[in-house]
Structures are given as C-alpha cells and as structure tokens.
Amino acid sequence: MTNIDERLPVRPGHMEAGELAEPIVAYAAHLSGLGYTALTIKGYTDSARHLGAWLALSGLTISALDEHALERFARHKCRCGGNRSSDRLSSKYVRRVHRFTYYLGDCGIIPKVAPAALVVDPSVARFGEWLRRHRGLSERTIARHVRMVSRLLPALGVDPDAYDASRVRAVILDEGTRCSAAYVKTMAMALRGYLRFLATRGECRPGLDHAVPPTPDWRLSALPRYLLPEDVTRLIEGCDLSLSHGIRDRAILLLLSRLGLRAHDIWAMEINHVDWAAGTVRVRGKRRREVRLPLPQEAGDALLAYLEDARPLVDERRIFLRSAAPYVPFASSNVVSTIVRSALRRAGISDAPSQGAHLLRHSAATAMLRAGATLDAIGAVLRHQSPDTTAHYAKVDLATLCLIAQPWPGDA
Template sequence: MTMALRGYLRFLTARGVCRAGLDHAVPIIPQWRLSSLPRYISSSDVETLIATCDQTTATGVRDRAILLLLARLGLRAGDILSLRLTDIDWQQATLSVRGKGRRETRLPLPQDAGDALLAYLDQARPHVADGRIFFMSNAPIRPLTGSSAVSDVVRGAIRKAGIPAPSNGANLLRHSAATAMLRGGATLDTVGAVLRHRSPDMTAHYAKVDVTMLLQIAQPWPGDA
C-alpha cells in the first residue's frame, strides 16, 4: 500500500498537481526478513502422518512414497512433480533433484523412502511410457501437476491423523525435516546442503527453534529476579 501511494504521489508530481518530494512523507514500514518462526511438527507427528497411508490401495502406496520423500529429504512440491525415473540411482542409493535455478543435486536416498518409492513403482504406478514418477490415481491417467496436488497429499494425511498443524502444505514437512536434523545434531551447513539453500541466512532461520541450544547462550533479562 505504501509503495502504491508513493508511486501515485510521483505520478501527481509529474502531472504538476502535487509538489515535488511529497512521496518522501510516506513512512517506510519496517520488514525484518526471516523474522517469523518456521512452521513445523514434531518427529512423532510426522511418523503419524506417514502411518495414515493405506498401503492396500494404489493411492495410499503413492502417498506414502511422497510423504517419505518430503519428510526425509525436505523436498519441495516442485521437486516431487519433476522427479523422473532416470533421477534414481539404485546402485548408489541416491536421488537427483533439480531445484530452483535448475541446479542438479544428488541426495542420499534413505532406506524407508527408497523402499516406499520402489513399492510404488512396482505395485501402484501406471504402466505408461512417460518418464515421470508420480501420477494421478484416477482416470484419465496423467502425471501429478501443480504444487497443490502434492499439498493435497499432506493435507489429507493431516486430516486423517487428526493432529494440530501450523500449516497444511508440502513445506510443513520440509520445515519439519530441517528442524529434526538440527535437533539431531546436524550442523547448519549440513542442513543447508540437504535443503539446497543458496544463502546461509535461510538455514540459520531454523536455529530459532532449537530452544535447548538457545538457552545456553541466552542472557538474563534486565531486572529479572
């Protein structure tokens, strides 16, 4: 709103109906980057979400593979949608991911996520020539498209689990993976490498949820008895 107001005042100045410099009277609203806390759920709640998947159905097998990739590797919704069969190296147990900027990164594929992915490919994935991995379960058979499709999987699991969650999109599990790694003793550099952050500031954002570590450096509040 303030940017629009300044632009309007500059427009009026150019038209000669407003004195020059009046746009400087509009105050700047302070905004602190990464000032909010990451939205995440506990590791036990993550496991509860994964356990909601009905592995007797094709949809449940697919959703379990998606949830495990989100929770174990901190993938984005776009990463899930763009995964192709050629991105999996079964011999080396790695997964190739192309994130923002199309940069390719090879990530270690955890055992449970790899098992779930193999189960989906073997039991539930439609037999199509398309190289993409994840497909819609209902006809017409087509690849998953749009980040909302991945977020719908997370939302459905949250609803089934009946757990309180600060958000219900795919990023919830990405944030949860980062906080779990940090609390498990991983360094910020390691977390940043897994999440493929370009800036260390993005990774440092998660340090705010490690209350145990922060208590070690917290100073007494002035005047506190």
C-alpha cells in the same frame, strides 16, 4: 432459421452419431488406452454421439463445429432421441462433449480452438525472455512476473526513459491500497527486476530499482512451522497401503519429510533421476540448480514399492502419476500440497501450523537440527543459497539457545 425444438416436437427413439460415428469409435479406443473403465468410456461416447445427432438434426456438418456451435448445443432443449430423462444438459455433460472436441482437434478432424493470447508489451515480453535466459527462473515464475509488470505498465507509462523515483514509488504505494501486503511484496520484486532489466539495456536510468518501496515484512521473524516427529509418523502411517494412491502418497510423504523436498521437486521427479546403485536422487531446485541427495532407506523402499506395485504401466518419465485415469502426471505441484492436507486430515491433526508440503520441509529441517546436524549440513540438504535462511531453524533448538542466552538486564 427454424428452431430445432419446433421442428422436432417428438423425440426419436435413438440417436444417430452421423458424421461423428467413426471418430467416436477411435475416441473410445483412445480412452481405453488411457485406462478408463468401460462404464466411463460409455458415458463419454454417449455424450459424443449426442453431439453428432444434434449436428445432423441442426443441418450442420463437422466443419461447422466451433465454439459458437458448442454454445448452441449446451443451451438446446434436447429432442435428439434416445432415453435421456432430462431435456437440459448439465455442465458436467457439456464438459464431456468439450473434451471430445479437443480430441477431434488433436486428430486434425476440426481446427483447434486457440486460446486467447495474452497481449504483452514488447518490452515486457523481452523482460520475460531475459528472466528465462539469464536468471534461470521457472516458467511459472516468469509468467507471474510478466503478468504483474503488465498490470503496472499503464501507470508507469510506455516510455522507460521518462521513469523517475517518484513515479516508481507512487505506482507501488497505489497498489498497496488495493492488494494484500504479500501480493504487493511479490509485485515489488517483479518491478525491481524489470527496472534492472531496462537499466542493463540503457532504456531507463540506473538505480531506479532502489526507488521501489519495501513492503513491511520482518523476514524470518516467526518460528518455523513444523510438526513434531511423532506427528510426522502418524501422518505417514495413516496411508492405506491396500490402495494404489495410498502407496504413492506414502512415498511422497517420506520424500518430503526425510529429504525436505519442495512440492515442485516431487512433481518434476523423473524415473531416471533415481540412481538405485548409488542410493541417490537427483533434484532440480530453484534457478535450475541440480544436486544429488542421498536416498534414505525408508524413503527408497517406499518409492520402490510404488514403482513396482502401484504405479500405472504407462510410458511416462515422471514418477508420480494420477491414480485414476487418465494416468498422467499431476497437473501442478499444488497437488502435492493437497496430498499433505489429506494426510493431515486422515491422521486427525487439526492444529497443524500450516497445511502444505512446506510443512514437512520445515519438519525435516528441525528434526535434523535436533538430531545434531549442523546448520551447514541442513543448508546443504535443503539447498539454501544463503546461510541466513538455514539459521532460521536455530530458533527451535531451545536447549542450545538457553546455554548462550544472556540474563535480562536488571534480573537478580
């Protein structure tokens, strides 16, 4: 086949979108509906028009637009026309073209390119479904457990009836030579769950979960990582309320620091979760347990200011959205931790004991304790399942600990 670069030594004066002309017009309207500016839309449609011109010059039709064709487009030395100053395409430019093809797939103009499916053993797939139906775990946690068990399965073997304590122990000890202690601890937890699942189905001998060796980790041995109240105030006051994302970030920081919410709680919060008349907010925590928490006045005012003045006017149930187009919910709860890190940097707090959203959860707990709240009350707000977890915060109440501390043996 003749190379397009050889057939077209002279660059045409302009690009013709060819078969993609009408889809590009609809694509521009779609981007406008998502809130993109005219300049950004032009950049996206220009790259889509380039794809159409390349297809026509290559003698290809829309039906030939697949991953192989897109790879060829990304590598081609451009002679497609127009006033492009470079013959090569940047990675950003190619990503824009890929986004246009995703739009074509959503519209049914071209077949969608399905991502490669993860090959999972049937028993592990049933384990994932068991976690979903009977354990109430989130999809993210289920996917992690399935992935980790799948990694261990070649060493364990496909016949659960042949599992014994020595094999189970050897598998984890072997992983410990290659992975961090934190990763092995999570992997051991997934394996224990898998062995319990198999035992309930009679596929392996019961009690093998006890053969999984513990990972050295002294639970709750360190002091809680928290900020002092004055640092939390600096964090919140550092938000620029002249910007829409500053109003949004202030509401998020107040919810985290006043109610001790998790990053996932913020990410999943929907408009109908807030009961303005009762002054409460509904939160779905771990294991899908829902509770209603009182909404502090300051946090409620900040949330209302975001909803009325800064939140994009889009039909979306989630409360917190991106501040730039497309106006959609955060991709994951990790974005909430990114907001906290940015706030720490703005406030000039360089010695924070941690950088994520959980820092403000710990700060809320310690602030409640110092204000005189009981551990039971703190556990109720933080939604702890075990009182031992809440007792962790008693370590920061040094004044009370001094009253009950016993003298060291041998001291005069």
